[in-house]
Amino acid sequence: MKFPVPHDVKAKTIPGTEGWERMYPYQYQFVTDDPERNQYEKDTFWFYDGLHYPEPLYPFDTIWDEAWYLALSQFNNRIFMVPPVRGVDHRVINGYIYISPVPVKDGNEIGSRVPHFMERAGYYYKNWDALEAKWKVKMEATIRELENLKLPALPEMEDMSIVTDAIGESRGYHLLKAYDDLINLGIKCWQYHFEFLNLGYAAYVFFLDFVQKQFPSIPPQRVTQMISGIDVIMYQPDEELKKLAVKAVELGIGDLVKASPEWSVVETGLKADPKGREWLMALNLAKEPWFNVSTGTGWFHHDRSWNDQMNVPLSGIQTYIDKVRAGVSIERPTEKVRAERDRITAEYRDLITNEADRKQFDELLGTAKTVFPYVENHLFYVEHWFHSVFWNKMREVAAILQTHGIIKEVEDVWLLRRDEIKQALWDVVTAWATGVTPRGTKTWPPEIEWRKGVMEKFKTWAPPPAIGTAPEVIQEPFTIVLWGVTNKSLADWASVQEVGDPEKVNELKGFAGSPGIVQGRARVCRTVAEVGELKEGEILVAPTTSPSWAPAFAKIGACVTDVGGVMSHAAIVCREYGMPAVVGTGHATKVIRTGMMLRVDGSSGVISIER
Secondary structure (H helix, E strand, O other), rough: OOOOHHHHHHHHOOOOOHHHHHHHHHOOOOOOOHHHHHHHHHEEEEEEEOOOOOOOOOOOHHHHHHHHHHHHHHHHHHHHOOOOOOEEEEEOOOOHHHHHEEEEHHHHHHHHHHHHHHHHHHHHHHOOOHHHHHHHHHHHHHHHHHHHHOOOOOOOOOOOOHHHHHOOOOOOHHHHHHHHHHHHHHHHHHHHHHHHHHHHHHHHHHHHHHHHHHOOOHHHHHHHHHHOOOHHHHHHHHHHHHHHHHHHHHHHOOOHHHHOHHHHHHHHHHOOOOHHHHHHHHHHHHHHHHHEEEEEOOOOOOOOOOOOOOOHHHHHHHHHHHHHHHOOOOOOHHHHHHHHHHHHHHHHHHHHOHHHEEEEEHHHHHHHHHHHHHHHHHHHHHHHHHHHHHHHHHHOOOOOOHHHOOOOOOOHHOOHHHHHHHHHHHHHHHHHHOOOOOHHHHHHHHHHHHHHHHHHHHOOOOOEEEEEEEOOOOOOOOHHHOOOOOHHHHHHHHHHHHHHOOOOEEEOOOOEEEEEEEEEEEOOOHHHHHOOOOOOEEEEOOOOHHHHHHHHHHHOEEEOOOOOOOOHHHHHHHHHOOEEEOOOOOOHHHHOOOOEEEEEOOOOOEEEEEE
């Protein structure tokens, strides 16, 4: 398999975007002026991280990529000393992120890391529940600190208390400090994000590796089914919508809740009705914290929370009201999933004849079940609750920059890097202190307009799934189970690319994410607005999926994604809902169009397209 040379891809600049590199951190660039780094980049295999970034990154939104670049790598390489892999290196081309796991190539070094990993990771595995309880306290305290953070406006004259209380500090200083605190809280949040996450995936990978050695022909999907049927809080926002739907039907106000797709209209009608007011009280209790769930993945500034876009949860409630009235169950088939899980587990366990191997099977499975909930639970705290509050705090920063003429609109702030915003705030604060006009009022507006044009051009570019030199065998476990990048998937992606014309592609292959076979019409969804257009029984086709799309899983017959492995969100959720899923197809949203008839085989990973 041959993939493009990274520097050749980067050299083909989209007309009108020349100079785009200044929008991103300098260490993210593929380089030609450093021979050693250049050769390393050519010899390395890079794949497009469409799992996290199905669209180009705005300059400010790169903060979360920087945060996990640091956090994942430090926990792998400096804290837990994971034996085979150090961390993940990052680059950017036309706003799209490419990543590459950095292996430990020296066998002796791998061996020397093992005892450190066993000691450190072992401590976490043995004390998981107690340590996770501490994590929850730390994480909630960080969120509360963020919620309480004040971003002061700059007054015409400071309050007299500055003099009488001998404070000795200005609002200007406190604005600069507050911005630093805001950014530092974001980085700190992501330090906590990865405290347990690598170990959560590692426990699953250890179990997968053991089972596959016992049963070389077992599909990974079968192994994942042995760790299904576990309740996690990431499902709770959706559960709150179900409870609200049931309450609306019980109170006899289902029609009021379904009066309009617009929340403002529905809310007005409910406030005028005694039963409606009772229902609104229940809604308000549910909103904190569960409506802090993002309408997208939470990785982008435009992924507003349900609290900010109430039409989204309203749509889910309305869907569930219809099902409740029709007598259709709205509960996840958890007991059925657990029964199948227990059947599969017992079937394979009974095939292990060696008592020591059977004991190890039980121990590894027990550890995987213990740690797995964190893999999903952390999403709510970090990407959803924390991020939803963080984006709105940044909008407060943007409003201050807008007031002082640095940007024209609040939403322009995302076109600046986080360090550029800090410099712009220094410009504002020193100009305010001095009584002059900030220099940025002339420099930033035209630059932002140019960057807006660049971002639109980036969206027209199709990032290659992989670039650089592919290894003979991809072995890095996270790359396989989370991103769905294997030698086979690369070959499948390459075969689709070789066809050239998407109209001539009649079959796609991906990971068998969740078993079963379904035929139905496709609905291609890239945003939460498009998800709202899903009709009963359709097959959801998306770059990736978001937990906040949960009500959609009550409608769809199957799910297909561009990116992801057997531990990606779409695969996990579909297994819990007992519906077929094929993930990591590489090209589904480019080849499939809404309305096409598909046959999705979640057991083999094959999607047939009827032309």
